[in-house]
Each structure stands twice: as structure tokens, then as C-alpha cells.
Amino acid sequence: MVENNIAAGDFKVAFPELIQRHVLEHASSAEILSFANDDEPYPEISATLECKLRSIAPLPKFKAEKSELFPTTPVINVQSRAEALSQKLYDFCLNKQNPVTIIRGLSQVLGMNLSLFTTKWLVDQVPKHPCEVRKQFAQAPEFNLDEWGRNQWETHSTKQRSTVQTYAKYQVQSFVETRDFQLRKRKFDDAGLEGEYVIGMNKQIKFGTNVDLSEPKLFGDHLDEINKLPWWLRLNDRRNPLSQVGYPILGMNTLQLYMKVLGSRTPGHQENLNMCAVNINIGPGDTEWFCTPPEYWAVIQKMCRDNNVNYLSGSWWPNLKELEDAGIPVLRCTQKPGDLIFLNAGTVHWVQSTGWCNNVAWNVGPLNADHFKQAIERYQFNFGEGYQSLIPMAQLTWLMARERENFSAILSHDFKIFLKLCMQRILWRLQRQLYKYKKLEYRIVYQPEFDKTPPNYCEKCDCELFCILFVKAVPDFDDNGKPLPLETFCEKCAHNVCTVRQNWIVLQQHTLEDLGQVIDELVADTIVKKENVDD
Structure with a gap:
């Protein structure tokens, strides 16, 4: 077993x-x-x-020491093409000790044209392209409050269909309104620092998600740019099993783009069947990531259950203080424009934009025996929970x-x-x-x-x-x-x-x-x- x-x-x-x-x-x-x-x-x-294969991970025997609860996220500054394509970078990112890695400078040294993924390009070239929009309530990353101001794990959003052109107008309008408001605020009370934006709590915002870039006739140039990456990060490579299944699995072996305003949230989750994930911030704003090592997923699943939300199918935003009290380490990091985030297999994560930006993402794997083991275990767990495995x-x-x-x-x-x-x-x-x-x-x-x-x-x-x-x-x-x-x-x-x-x-x-x-x-x-x- x-x-x-x-x-x-x-x-x-x-x-x-x-x-x-x-x-x-x-x-x-x-x-x-x-x-x-x-x-x-x-x-x-x-x-x-x-x-049957074991369907649930045992709870960790020991809590992390207090000094280990907020470890530093590794940042790799790539300065040459040789470094970008090196075995050393591959080995570091796939090391089990590194649940998340920020790779900085990769797109520059490989000559990637990230302007193809900007809102301007989308509006100019494919204005009627479909976009899913999630209505959310903006909150500071440390909080997830209900309507009575009490902290909770469950998050709520509503979904509707739109186009990239319609969302782009909202994205620009949101930036201008927030900038003008906070400039006036700074003028009178000198609150905040220049260049920083404070989230307006409980203000309704819209998050543009799941913009599908898989059609080669429309987005062939985009796919070419992504395939400039090292083989293990590419969307399509013969050594990447996920890209060789022979049919599209939307958002996993296809390219998806996310259009964000300040405060847009992706709730907590692991990737489907614990696959590795690649995410590039197109900018111009930043995105903040919260990640925990995969061995703590069963503890977080129990905490979700205690908070009346389903770990697999529900929408949840962890309470950082509760995670700290439970001895669960959290890597908190900022993804700047051009940064590539590599999520190792099974990493639990939740994400919030701290500015206005676009992100493009996809999955890769399994790339080694441990990745395959995690995928099989989650496959069996999903089966027991009646949750569909996309792979x-x-x-x-x-x-x-x-x-x-x-x-x-x-x-x-x-x-x-x-x-x-x-x-x-x-x-x-x-x-x-x-x-x-x-x-x-x-x-x-x-x-x-x-x-x-x-x-x-x-x-x-x-x-x-x-x-x-x-x-x-x-x-x-x-x-x-x-x-x-x-x-x-x-x-x-x-x-x-x-x-x-x-x-x-x-x-x-x-x-x-x-x-x-x-x-x-x-x-x-x-x-x-x-x-x-x-x-």
C-alpha cells in the first residue's frame, strides 16, 4: 500500500x-x-x-518551529541563456524542499515578447474573445470577513460571461478611479507611500478569469513565446506527459490568461492531481502569493472541514493566524512583472493581486517519480470523495x-x-x-x-x-x-x-x-x- x-x-x-x-x-x-x-x-x-492506494495523507507528526513558520521564498535571478537552460535550475525548482520558486529575469534572457499578453493587445486584436468574470468583495490579504465583520474561511463570488473588451474597460476604469481617490487622500492626510495602493475593504470588484488562449490561429505567436522557455516549463514538449495526452484539458495543457484589478483573489487550492504549475506575471502591477508545503494539505483539509467548506470543491481563503497556531509554514512572496512562479507538485496556494495586472498560467508534469506518486494518491482521494480528476x-x-x-x-x-x-x-x-x-x-x-x-x-x-x-x-x-x-x-x-x-x-x-x-x-x-x- x-x-x-x-x-x-x-x-x-x-x-x-x-x-x-x-x-x-x-x-x-x-x-x-x-x-x-x-x-x-x-x-x-x-x-x-x-x-487501494492510500487515499489521504497522514497528519504531520510535528508542528513547524515558530522560526520556520514564515520561510523566505527562494528567488533565482537568471542572468544568461545558459543559466536559464541549465540543469541546475531544473534540479533546484523540482527539489521537494522548494514548494515554490520565483524565477526572475527568465523572459528577458530568452527574448520573450510578453506584450502579446497585455490588455492592449487583446483589445486591439481579439476584442470579442470570451472572458469569465467573477464578482468578489475586495479585502486585505490577511482577512476574509463575512457581512458581519467576522473572519471566515469560505469565500463567495458570482460568475458571468463577458468579453475581453468589456472587462478591459472596467480594468482601466478601476485603475483610474482608485489612483485618483488615493492621490486625493494622500494630499489631505499624507496616508500611505507613493506608488502603493490600499485595498478598499468590501468594495465589489470584478476578476477576469479563464481567458482561453489555446486556438493556434488566434494565439499562435503567444504559444511560440511560451515555447521559448526551458523544456520542463513549456506548455508543449514531448517530455512533458501532460502535453502529450492528445486532447485539450482547459487550463492545464492549454494556455489561460487572467485579467486582474487590485484585490482580485484566487482562493486556496492544489493543482488538479497535484501537478506542477507555471505562472508569469505580465504586469504592470504585482501579485502576492501564499504557499504551504504539500505535506500540510491534510491539516488544511481538516481545517476546511472544521470551517464547513469542502477542500476540493469549495472556495476558501485560509486564516493566517490559524495556520500559524497550527504550526503550518506559509511562504508569502510578491510576483513582480516578468517574474515566473514555479509551483512544485502538491503545493497548497492562494493568490491576490496587489495591483492591476494580467497573468498567464498552465500546468506541467508529472516530471519525476514523486510527482507521479502524488498524482496517483490524489487521483484515489478524488475518487473516494466523488470529485472528478481532470487528468x-x-x-x-x-x-x-x-x-x-x-x-x-x-x-x-x-x-x-x-x-x-x-x-x-x-x-x-x-x-x-x-x-x-x-x-x-x-x-x-x-x-x-x-x-x-x-x-x-x-x-x-x-x-x-x-x-x-x-x-x-x-x-x-x-x-x-x-x-x-x-x-x-x-x-x-x-x-x-x-x-x-x-x-x-x-x-x-x-x-x-x-x-x-x-x-x-x-x-x-x-x-x-x-x-x-x-x-
Whole structure:
């Protein structure tokens, strides 16, 4: 069973029963499938293969010392192209000890034209481009007050659709009004320092979010600028698994832009499946970030629950004093125009603009074995919570194994071992399911799925349906008598809809032999690599 306190690169303790017996170290797919037979020759092995990955991290055993509660965020000043593309920068940012890193000067040394992401460019070139607008109440970063002035964790906003041109007018108007008001205020009472803006508490503001820049015909130049970055920061690179899934996952493997006024907030969260994130501040104003290391997420989840807000689907803004009392360190940093923020896997974060600016963001990963481990754990946790994982991890796991030559830069020996063990577990589960369905006389139809096609999700619980899915034997019809598109279900939800087996068809999208061949090739690869290391 995968434990959250596994040392980086040491995944053998994740399956202690199996490794102690040396059974699955080099097990073939045929042996895995034999373990899934009804008459199990090795029941203890099947029991271990059936065991689900741990779904929640244990609470940290020790609180951080008071002197460690507000650590300094590392800032890397890149002064040359060689430094920007160096292995040293890559190693530093992906080090587990660095949950967040500010990389300064990167866009300048790489000759990136960030003016393409400004409000002026958007208004001049794509004024009618859609923009989602969130109405919020502005507050100082240390506070999240309700209407009675009491501090709370839950935040509220309303959503509406608009265009970049409409929001741009508001963005400019907000800047002018705030500037003029505070200049008058300084004239009479000399409050504040020149160049600083004070947030007007509880004033309603608008935050322009999710401006999609994925269309190459409109934003090809923008995508070219992003791809000037080092390979591990690029939106699209053959070594970045997330960019190779074959279809867009909005905001993750596509470019998104955020248009902000003073006080715009992104509530607390971890990236979907704990992926790494890249964020560039276009300016002209600053953005303030609050980050905590990933090992504290379970504590924050409990604090969310105690404050009646859902950690995964809710909108929340942590109370800094409560985090301090709980011994949770917070890295607080300012992202200036041109700065690139790199969020390491699993970093809990919340963000507030301290000026008027645009930001552009996307996700990358998993880039190493620890990132993959965190993604699998969160995938299982999401499943238990009934929360949809935007990334189909089962599909991505087989993709990485099939195309491992493309991912050689990230697939260490330990990464491959963990990848293989996860695939063995999935193959075992698929064999058990098909054995049961045949025994119950379900109609099983082989319908091959092409590589890199969007995954199927259950219509009811939103879980990923890999290889096996249930569809109705007789389709539903609309009011005009035309058949509706087939809905897909997992076994549990299908039975909740209708318990009559004859009303369902089980679609099988891969043969177990094909899936097993990928495992066997990976097993052979890990054996060869291990022998080379031993030599």
C-alpha cells in the first residue's frame, strides 16, 4: 500500500508484501493475470493487488518551529541563456524542499515578447474573445470577513460571461478611479507611500478569469513565446506527459490568461492531481502569493472541514493566524512583472493581486517519480470523495509506458518501477472484472479505443472509465424519436440505474494481452537498466 511518507526515489516499501517475496519484481503480465483467477494460487498476492492506494495523507507528526513558520521564498535571478537552460535550475525548482520558486529575469534572457499578453493587445486584436468574470468583495490579504465583520474561511463570488473588451474597460476604469481617490487622500492626510495602493475593504470588484488562449490561429505567436522557455516549463514538449495526452484539458495543457484589478483573489487550492504549475506575471502591477508545503494539505483539509467548506470543491481563503497556531509554514512572496512562479507538485496556494495586472498560467508534469506518486494518491482521494480528476491517470500511465522513449528525460529507474506496479494493479483489476462479468453472462463487446482520444467518464460519479464501461443495450430517445448519444457508466452506477443485467452492454476498449505486452516491455526495460546500473 502506498504510504505518503515514502522517501523520494524509494518506492519498494510501497508494496512490502510483494517485494519481500520477490514475486512481482520481474513478474510477467501472464503471471499477473493468473493471480486474478477465481481459484487464486497466491491469495496474499491478489489481496495486495486488490488493495487501494492510500487515499489521504497522514497528519504531520510535528508542528513547524515558530522560526520556520514564515520561510523566505527562494528567488533565482537568471542572468544568461545558459543559466536559464541549465540543469541546475531544473534540479533546484523540482527539489521537494522548494514548494515554490520565483524565477526572475527568465523572459528577458530568452527574448520573450510578453506584450502579446497585455490588455492592449487583446483589445486591439481579439476584442470579442470570451472572458469569465467573477464578482468578489475586495479585502486585505490577511482577512476574509463575512457581512458581519467576522473572519471566515469560505469565500463567495458570482460568475458571468463577458468579453475581453468589456472587462478591459472596467480594468482601466478601476485603475483610474482608485489612483485618483488615493492621490486625493494622500494630499489631505499624507496616508500611505507613493506608488502603493490600499485595498478598499468590501468594495465589489470584478476578476477576469479563464481567458482561453489555446486556438493556434488566434494565439499562435503567444504559444511560440511560451515555447521559448526551458523544456520542463513549456506548455508543449514531448517530455512533458501532460502535453502529450492528445486532447485539450482547459487550463492545464492549454494556455489561460487572467485579467486582474487590485484585490482580485484566487482562493486556496492544489493543482488538479497535484501537478506542477507555471505562472508569469505580465504586469504592470504585482501579485502576492501564499504557499504551504504539500505535506500540510491534510491539516488544511481538516481545517476546511472544521470551517464547513469542502477542500476540493469549495472556495476558501485560509486564516493566517490559524495556520500559524497550527504550526503550518506559509511562504508569502510578491510576483513582480516578468517574474515566473514555479509551483512544485502538491503545493497548497492562494493568490491576490496587489495591483492591476494580467497573468498567464498552465500546468506541467508529472516530471519525476514523486510527482507521479502524488498524482496517483490524489487521483484515489478524488475518487473516494466523488470529485472528478481532470487528468485520466490510468490512460496517462499507459501512455507514458508505451512512449517511454519520449519521456526518457524524466523516467528514472524508480519512476519506471512505480509505473509498472500501478499498471500491474490495474491489469489485475481489469481481469477480475471481466472474469466476473463473463460468469454473470453479461454481453461483452470489444470496441477498440484509439490512442490519445478523450477518456470516458461515468455519467453519475465522474470517475475515469479505463478499458471497461457500461452502456445501455437499448439507447434512450429524445422527444422526436431520435436516439440519444450513449451515456457511459461505471459498474456501480450502472446497477444503481438498472439492476437487470440484460439491459447493459459491457464495452471493452483494450485487450488484456495488448495492455500486458506494454507491462512486459516495461519490466524488461527496468531489468536491463538495473543491470546496467549494477555494472
